[in-house]
Amino acid sequence: MMIPVFVVVLFIVFVMIVANVRVVPQSRACIIERLGAYCTTWQVGFHVKLPFIDRIANSMSLKEKVMDFPPQPVITKDNVTIQIDTVVYCQVTDPKLYTYGVENPNFALENLTSTTIRNIIGELELDETLTSRDVINTKMRSILDEATDPWGIKVTRVEVKNIDPPKAIQEAMEKQMRAERERREQILIAEGHKQSAILEAEGKKQAMILEAEAQKEAAVQKAKGEAEAILEVQKATAQGIQMIKEAGADESVIKLRSLEAFETASKGAANKIIIPSDIQNMAGFLTSVKELVKGN
Numbered sequence: 001m002m003i004p005v006f007v008v009v010l011f012i013v014f015v016m017i018v019a020n021v022r023v024v025p026q027s028r029a030c031i032i033e034r035l036g037a038y039c040t041t042w043q044v045g046f047h048v049k050l051p052f053i054d055r056i057a058n059s060m061s062l063k064e065k066v067m068d069f070p071p072q073p074v075i076t077k078d079n080v081t082i083q084i085d086t087v088v089y090c091q092v093t094d095p096k097l098y099t100y101g102v103e104n105p106n107f108a109l110e111n112l113t114s115t116t117i118r119n120i121i122g123e124l125e126l127d128e129t130l131t132s133r134d135v136i137n138t139k140m141r142s143i144l145d146e147a148t149d150p151w152g153i154k155v156t157r158v159e160v161k162n163i164d165p166p167k168a169i170q171e172a173m174e175k176q177m178r179a180e181r182e183r184r185e186q187i188l189i190a191e192g193h194k195q196s197a198i199l200e201a202e203g204k205k206q207a208m209i210l211e212a213e214a215q216k217e218a219a220v221q222k223a224k225g226e227a228e229a230i231l232e233v234q235k236a237t238a239q240g241i242q243m244i245k246e247a248g249a250d251e252s253v254i255k256l257r258s259l260e261a262f263e264t265a266s267k268g269a270a271n272k273i274i275i276p277s278d279i280q281n282m283a284g285f286l287t288s289v290k291e292l293v294k295g296n
Helices: 002-019 095-100 105-119 126-131 133-151 169-246 253-267 277-296
Strands: 020-026 028-034 037-042 045-048 054-061 065-068 070-074 083-093 153-164
Touching: 002 020, 020 028, 028 095, 028 153, 037 095, 045 105, 054 095, 065 105, 070 105, 083 105, 095 133, 105 153, 133 153
Parallel strands: none
Antiparallel strands: 020 045, 028 037, 028 054, 065 083, 070 083, 083 153
């Protein structure tokens, strides 16, 4: 009879030891109470508690949590009711405070988030709310992190996921954006016409400048050509005179050439009077001819 009782006792002791042995995995923690009071916090590893004296009051994950709260109705500064959907990223940093700091920490954080978002949006108008998400996120994270510090919770990030204005406001905003796009389109078209007219005027201006420069260059080249032609004629004349001098032509030859030039000029269509440079010699010549006629 003693052997079965001993076996039963050993079995009961073994079951009690196994029931009071715990292996805490990574990223988890356990709160141990001894006779109803806080005793210690078990971190990762192997642990044994005293039977009937110690108990595990709470076991929690130390990983970062993502808490997606349902949309909340919020009234802006200009009395527009909008629906805001927020996401809070938090992490348990102190298991003891998380266990004893507040009843139902997740529910408390949800309500704290709702009241905080109402206070922040109540100070902003609708347009500011739609364009200031970063400001809202920063303010909410700062306020929530400070408020949840006594609860052993660290708020790492807060994101405003959706902002839904009323349908009438959305339609008005769409009309406003459509009008703004049409206005920008008209401005762009006007700017295009303006740039086109400016470029066309600049083109005409450049064409006139180039044409004037071409005419100027043509006139310069023409004047240079005429000057060179005159210079060549003068050079030819000078060379002719020089050749006559070198040939030793006497005065009679020069007079003969003068008479030939006089004869050529007298054949012109216009009425001209040409007086030779040696008019006195011609008068003497005529007087001699007259004396000869009288003698005959």
